[in-house]
Amino acid sequence: MQRVGAMQDVIDIQVTPLSPACGAEISGVDLSKPLGEHQVRAIKEAWKKHLVLVFRGQEVSQDDQLRFASYFGDLGNRKKAPEALRTRAEGVEQNHEKILLVTNIRVDGRPIGAFGDGEFWFHIDSGYSERPYRYTFLYALELPSRGGNTMFSNMYKAYEAVPAPLKEKLCGKRALHIHEYNRAKQASSSGDISGIPHYSHPLFITHPDTGRKTLFVDRLMTTRIEGLSQQESDRILDQLYEIGERREFIFEHEWRLGDFLMWDNRCTIHARTDFPKEERRLLRRCTVEGEPLYE
Numbered sequence: 222m223q224r225v226g227a228m229q230d231v232i233d234i235q236v237t238p239l240s241p242a243c244g245a246e247i248s249g250v251d252l253s254k255p256l257g258e259h260q261v262r263a264i265k266e267a268w269k270k271h272l273v274l275v276f277r278g279q280e281v282s283q284d285d286q287l288r289f290a291s292y293f294g295d296l297g298n299r300k301k302a303p304e305a306l307r308t309r310a311e312g313v314e315q316n317h318e319k320i321l322l323v324t325n326i327r328v329d330g331r332p333i334g335a336f337g338d339g340e341f342w343f344h345i346d347s348g349y350s351e352r353p354y355r356y357t358f359l360y361a362l363e364l365p366s367r368g369g370n371t372m373f374s375n376m377y378k379a380y381e382a383v384p385a386p387l388k389e390k391l392c393g394k395r396a397l398h399i400h401e402y403n404r405a406k407q408a409s410s411s412g413d414i415s416g417i418p419h420y421s422h423p424l425f426i427t428h429p430d431t432g433r434k435t436l437f438v439d440r441l442m443t444t445r446i447e448g449l450s451q452q453e454s455d456r457i458l459d460q461l462y463e464i465g466e467r468r469e470f471i472f473e474h475e476w477r478l479g480d481f482l483m484w485d486n487r488c489t490i491h492a493r494t495d496f497p498k499e500e501r502r503l504l505r506r507c508t509v510e511g512e513p514l515y516e
């Protein structure tokens with residue numbers, strides 16, 4: 222009997238690619254219920270191939286979200302800004318260390334979550350840390366009438382598009398990633414960064430699961446290639462940001478209520494488009510912890 226059930230799990234899941242760049246919709250899965258081993262395996266296979274997975278029409282509680290995410294590794298803790306840099310209050314409705322509310326909603330003038338309004342440049346979630354989150358899971362609870370789309374770029378394709386002489390030149394090089402709190406402004410490595418979270422990662426990393434090389438660079442936080450002059454580093458980083466943000470590598474997700482997205486931070490970068498700031502937007506995020514990354 223169990224065998225039949227297991228086979229049905231696999232048969233029920235459908236994977237529909239959403240763009241030539243990356244992204245696929247998964248149907249036939251109810252994330253509010255515990256999943257079987259075969260279902261999880263099928264999702265993992267689809268994830269490796271499509272990098273970003275979209276589940277529509279889900280009704281997912283906080284506990285459901287954490288249970289589902291835990292099938293893919295150890296849940297990540299929400300990272301807090303160093304005390305001295307905490308210009309904004311910690312979200313007043315963030316009451317679980319594994320959950321972050323991505324929202325512009327305020328109650329009595331105080332933000333209930335983080336990452337409020339406006340555009341958000343391309344970035345890697347916690348790319349400034351030694352162990353950037355392996356995965357991010359984001360669920361839509363309230364949405365503005367337009368905008369606030371999430372764009373994902375396929376960094377395997379970006380790596381392949383780096384010209385061979387540049388690949389050779391950058392082989393073995395590392396770059397500094399700095400936490401930039403402004404979201405639409407390049408982090409700066411000039412001045413004292415000792416109090417700001419930062420870490421150097423290889424420019425090119427080998428994805429620990431697929432063994433494929435990816436470009437590990439984003440416009441928001443990657444600021445300086447080590448061992449090059451500032452001028453040369455700036456010039457090359459501009460070139461790498463542009464490769465990473467080529468339209469043909471991007472899948473743009475337009476959110477609908479009940480959408481549940483999951484993505485792999487080691488082979489994608491993501492950004493948010495602007496949206497009307499007088500309208501409410503609320504998404505619930507959790508993550509899976511990562512590991513140090515190697516070329």
Ligand SMILES: [Fe+2]
Binds near residue numbers: 345346
């Ligand atoms: Fe993000």
